[in-house]
Amino acid sequence: MAKIMITVQGYRCERCNHEWIPRIKVNEDPVICPKCKSPYWNKPKKRKK
Ligand SMILES: [Zn+2]
Numbered sequence: 001m002a003k004i005m006i007t008v009q010g011y012r013c014e015r016c017n018h019e020w021i022p023r024i025k026v027n028e029d030p031v032i033c034p035k036c037k038s039p040y041w042n043k044p045k046k047r048k049k
Pocket of ligand 1: 013014015017033034035036037038041
């Protein structure tokens with residue numbers, strides 16, 4: 001059994017900092033964060049003036 005290091009692009013939710021790696025190859029980014037189900041996981045909070 002060999003240890004291999006696979007570099008895959010994972011995702012990190014900007015809301016809950018949950019990190020995950022998509023199990024299947026997808027051409028599209030996940031729609032929601034699998035943890036907090038936020039559709040805005042990809043968008044950092046914006047500061048409102
Ligand atoms: Zn999240």
